[in-house]
Amino acid sequence: MAGRTYVEKIFDAPKGSIVFKHPDIVLSHDNTASIEKTFKKMGGEQLADPDQLLIVLDHNAPPTNSKLANDYQQIRDFVNKHGVKKFHDVGEGICHQVMSYHAKPGMIIVGSDSHTSTAGAFNACAAGIDRTETAGLWKKGETWFRVPETIKITLHGALQKPVAAKDLALWIIGMISSSGADYMSIEYHGDGVKTLSISERMTLANLASEMGAKNAVFPPDEVLEAFLGTKITNGVWADADAIYLKEIEINLNEIFPVVACPHHVDNVKAVAEVAGTKLNQALIGTCTNGRLDDLQAAAEVLAGKKVPAGFQLLVIPASQKIYLEAMKDGTLEKLIKAGASLLAPSCGPCLGTGQGIPADNYTVISTANRNFLGRMGNKNASIYLGSPATVAASALRGEITDPRPQKGSEQFPYKKASDGVKTVEIKAGDNRYAEGVWAYNDVDNLNTDQMFAGNLTYNINSSEPDKIAPHLFKGFDDSFAERVQQGDIIVAGNNFGCGSSREHPAVGLAHAGVKAVIVKSVGRIFFRSAINQGLPIIVLPEAVEAYEPGDQMTVDFAKGLVKVAGKEFTFAPLPDKLMEILEAKGLVNWMQKN
Template identity: 65%
Template structure:
């Protein structure tokens, strides 16, 4: 094979192929308890390759109630019983930062978290999977990969003063959209790459999931060698490799940006936002909790005081970063200005720990998602920005440009028609003839399908416990009204957001016969297969359906019929069909081995 992309080289197959591979690292975090339950349902007793496992307790660290504390102890017991050496207890840090201790060039890394792609900063192929698939890897050590098409992004120049990697990430997301890289691999090329630190590369790789990508990756260059402190061989694309799309970005031309509620791709220049008052800020998480992020913020607030009533939360990405920030006086500067320092954990980002905003609060955050209800309160408004923008806004109490000279005021040039976040009223019955019609809704995310703050209260291994909360974030009638044999129809980028498999588990358990969408987020697609939930991607079917139509589905024949219209469904690869027929990966693994 010649002229291969990075992902084709690592997976040793051409684009479009489906291959089975054994990953070098399988990452899990607080969801390890749920994975253990599923592993046992699969008939698992001893993990096949414990040396491949990396387990980090971070999403609820430290635990906020007795149930979570008990779950944490179950994980500690598990790693002892299974001989898992790569274990990091609560307080060690966020799993994607901890990964920086283990990721190496050319590795194949999977993790039961959508932001596993962060490790692409280390020239690794790092992709998110769900909990059921992680359990399958514990049992049989390999899983399937579809070799994706690739996007080439060429960076030139250097980021101007006051503009950061987060702004570049938002620029790209706003340019291509929340589904613009769906199921694709993103490669960063060009002379501008050498001007990006490993920390900045981690921010960019982390946010690849917010444009639907399977992964993002940087080259094995001198910056990476300096990080490792040694020469590396690495893996990189061939000259002349074929790409689905190519983009070129001049870093010199960028300005500070925001993602405006409630979509990550709803991007605007700060100069387009007029006097937006903010009540709370968050600097940290896996996206922007590294030492340079905290240092940038500390320099801005040094010797000053936060605006009256403003709450600024700081969440370092790891204990090591926290300690170094203390030694350098960074934490002192932040605290003297009025900031509150949290432990090295994920909690505020998804609303599972400290830092849940009050009703009606407007939050400016360095985290990676601003979906409705993402931080634990669906009456809050969340803006995403760089640490510098958050720090400056904390001082003024309104969204503020971090540049000393902010004379260059432009509109973000890639404005798209934004999709409003829909909340379906009780009187709006979306079900007719066994079909739930959400065809007018694009970007239905997993936070709306199953609230993030319930993720560890109700385990994905408890399908009966999931069902009462299904879709409560946008259609309160669904959980009570869904019946066995129902079909669900929706628009673009269905299931975007977290790798949270609860929605797929709940829909499969409720007996939903099929989900038919215009396009689907990559991890949700895998989750659907893993739960034996038939997911059909066909925009013609969605566009043809009208409320009260009778829709007939024959999976064996591969046909969907709406009235007189007949649509053929392409057959899945044999092993994936077997998983569907077995009603999920748990049953397939249990019978296959």
């Protein structure tokens, strides 16, 4: 019998299986207020297991308007009412950093945020889910998991400072693309793993979601034991003879500074290829790179120097603990004297809800994890992603700059992962609608920010579909919200619904009565979210390729059949339990009936 991968062991089932498990931790943040409303709609009164819940106020902390302030108070009242012990209020930190106080080897962790995968650094199986599924977990205590295929990434050697884990993470994304690990698990192996700190592992695990992965995981080794301060007894790791879908080997000594260029995270280039690009703003922090070593790396570059006049440098420690550590060792003083504005530990401008939103025509370099158009709250800005050292060096000169003393002349060695990706802009007057079908089959990577703007996420509740509907696809096809009709079909390309775990798009599309979304491939969390809202997602590349604008298209769920201009294409039905959720028009209704 063949050996098993990490996820096959932790779920005790072969790849492809659907299993039901009781997660050890269920994470939520500012969206807890919305989740509570859905919980009540499901008939929820008492939590199945209050000890499962970990709640952190971070995305809009401190709250930026009265509605958010009221949401925060609602969450505090909820926590007190139900006896939730793992609660972290405003200022304590970003949820994925706070998770480092709670995550343990061998745990199963889910969270209503796509970057929950960060906890894989602690040998936990950690994956993002949506708000509705989180509410279901509050009520039932368990949820379904599909046991994924696994990619094995073996690391050799060691990174040559100031080359950082962020460079490595972007390198991998540029190599395999933002959908290269769709619905897969990633395991990190090799002698190079021992050279990576827990902070660096968190950066790599955090960015697994930008590869489309379900989770990423590191071994329960001596580095983790030193971090935890205890002998690991519940760790899980793959067998030596486990079978992988794909194996990748990387020599860390050969990695050099890279950036993700606008407007997609897999548009990766060597810093040397874009050096000199003028900048207006820089951001150091977020759940990806707001830890002490990240701030120290930036401070080392900036110490004794000053950013140009008119240049905006923002720094956000990932937690209160890190804030205090950076204060005590002088790191914050160096950053502030260099011209940085220090913000409270929070998500801030990363998703476009807090302080630091860029102006029109600004070019930003950031240590965050996403650079979709409009991601930071302004679709008229452009975002580059880089390591703390690269961002700091670039801030000093007001242009993209190699952080190494000897500047490089390298080129990223892989064909740009986004080459061949159809980035399509729908312009005023374009008509993508005919015969009840929305023709986006020439569009890849249609992300959740384009479907529903991030800066609206906490102003409009996901339990308010009437308020969501007018904003659907406004970042992409301005005519969609006004014209979509009951029974319409959407046809789209690869990696549909990538990006944030926000469920607003799925809620809005289901409310509009969209019959089905037929795609070449789909983001993992969006797929789950669509099921939870009673919105069928059909992965059928052949049908998408065959469709021509104006073709007649029909879907027969009972027969598993899609017809395109008379041609028939078949698809496999979902497992019975998931079909029950679809037939009930979503998880809320299914919960009420069951």
